[in-house]
Amino acid sequence: xxxxxxxxxxxxxxxxxxxxxxxxxxxxxxxxxxxxxxxxxxxxxxxxxxxxxxxxxxxxxxxxxxxxxxxxxxxxxxxxxxxxxxxxxxxxxxxxxxxxxxxxxxxxxxxxxxxxxxxxxxxxxxxxxxxxxxxxxxxxxxxxxxxxxxxxxxxxxxxxxxxxxxxxxxxxxxxxxxxxxxxxxxxxxxxxxxxxxxx
Amino acid sequence: xxxxxxxxxxxxxxxxxxxxxxxxxxxxxxxxxxxxxxxxxxxxxxxxxxxxxxxxxxxxxxxxxxxxxxxxxxxxxxxxxxxxxxxxxxxxxxxxxxxxxxxxxxxxxxxxxxxxxxxxxxxxxxxxxxxxxxxxxxxxxxxxxxxxxxxxxxxxxxxxxxxxxxxxxxxxxxxxxxxxxxxxxxxxxxxxxxxxxxxxxxxxxxxxxxxxxxxxxxxxxxxxxxxxx
Numbered sequence: 001x002x003x004x005x006x007x008x009x010x011x012x013x014x015x016x017x018x019x020x021x022x023x024x025x026x027x028x029x030x031x032x033x034x035x036x037x038x039x040x041x042x043x044x045x046x047x048x049x050x051x052x053x054x055x056x057x058x059x060x061x062x063x064x065x066x067x068x069x070x071x072x073x074x075x076x077x078x079x080x081x082x083x084x085x086x087x088x089x090x091x092x093x094x095x096x097x098x099x100x101x102x103x104x105x106x107x108x109x110x111x112x113x114x115x116x117x118x119x120x121x122x123x124x125x126x127x128x129x130x131x132x133x134x135x136x137x138x139x140x141x142x143x144x145x146x147x148x149x150x151x152x153x154x155x156x157x158x159x160x161x162x163x164x165x166x167x168x169x170x171x172x173x174x175x176x177x178x179x180x181x182x183x184x185x186x187x188x189x190x191x192x193x194x195x196x197x198x199x
Numbered sequence: 200x201x202x203x204x205x206x207x208x209x210x211x212x213x214x215x216x217x218x219x220x221x222x223x224x225x226x227x228x229x230x231x232x233x234x235x236x237x238x239x240x241x242x243x244x245x246x247x248x249x250x251x252x253x254x255x256x257x258x259x260x261x262x263x264x265x266x267x268x269x270x271x272x273x274x275x276x277x278x279x280x281x282x283x284x285x286x287x288x289x290x291x292x293x294x295x296x297x298x299x300x301x302x303x304x305x306x307x308x309x310x311x312x313x314x315x316x317x318x319x320x321x322x323x324x325x326x327x328x329x330x331x332x333x334x335x336x337x338x339x340x341x342x343x344x345x346x347x348x349x350x351x352x353x354x355x356x357x358x359x360x361x362x363x364x365x366x367x368x369x370x371x372x373x374x375x376x377x378x379x380x381x382x383x384x385x386x387x388x389x390x391x392x393x394x395x396x397x398x399x400x401x402x403x404x405x406x407x408x409x410x411x412x413x414x415x416x417x418x419x420x421x422x423x424x425x426x427x428x
Binding site: 034036037038040042044055065066088089092093095096097098099100102103104105106107109110111112113114116117118119154 | 259260261263265266267269281282283284285287290291313314315317320323324327328330331332334335336337338339341342343382384385426
């Protein structure tokens, strides 16, 4: 395995590029994104310490189906494809670990497809707040910018800003630069669960 | 079904004859009626399904009971079992759109084969990553393409995989109701009606109760490629 360091905002690999292997996040935060021809970005998932990515091309082709970018200073360890295949032949249980990663990712993508296809934008933003909140503090906090929240929830920054202003007015969240504090978790959860979704 | 029959499934062709025999012995033959569920989202880990005939929809249902169709596997394709190693609930449902026959490998036998047979392990991982990439493409379409492009993309993809050439274009079975076309494109039934009528008025396709004939494939493919967001 080879260790590599990336600055915040630095690209790790691009969609369509030949894959190098399987990547493990040693520290930091990575996001996997799809980009449209007009430059808009949809985040597929965000991965922190202990998670791995770049696994998709190992079996069905050698091309990365999405782009990976470091969101903050990040250390990665990369295991080349050939080495991985060799190790997995010797240790079949390793395949179950990889399958577990695939299973999680597939469930995440099925969920995201449902969200993009059937949920309202407000529901998608609320779901992102609940998904990416750090629940360690007295009040859960989300350390994302409006732009990042927009990319995660498949909308644009202006819509996120408007929605957060409404939540702030109802004292459900308090928004500060790069930090959104959830003041009333119960209401946010019930808002997301009970609202009738519109496309 | 014997090993030769299983070898007709493209994804399984790489397996040695001995492994195909082993697999054939362990799969159950099943028949499903129209509307019958093969497995359900939120249920236990799904089995591996090799579809022999008929059509099935893979879909996800929201808490508000809105449906997003994720895929329409063709006979000869395999699906299911993706969360085998997680022991987490099944991430999507599968329901027969028309009478279907399938070979079904229960999760516990699937797990044993993955652990014991390296050739099968590689084939199964390949199947799962192919499904993953298909879902990535779906997310891309839902995020960046408008409804017209998404509906065009559904027709183009079906024409490419299952269409039959005629003197006027490419013909496909209608297969889905207007509501189901809405559920595949993430929109409402009325929008599907209006969009299909527009395709018809512009001479891109014609619609009957049973079939859809695509008369201007290249133009429809161009619409399908457009990204508006």
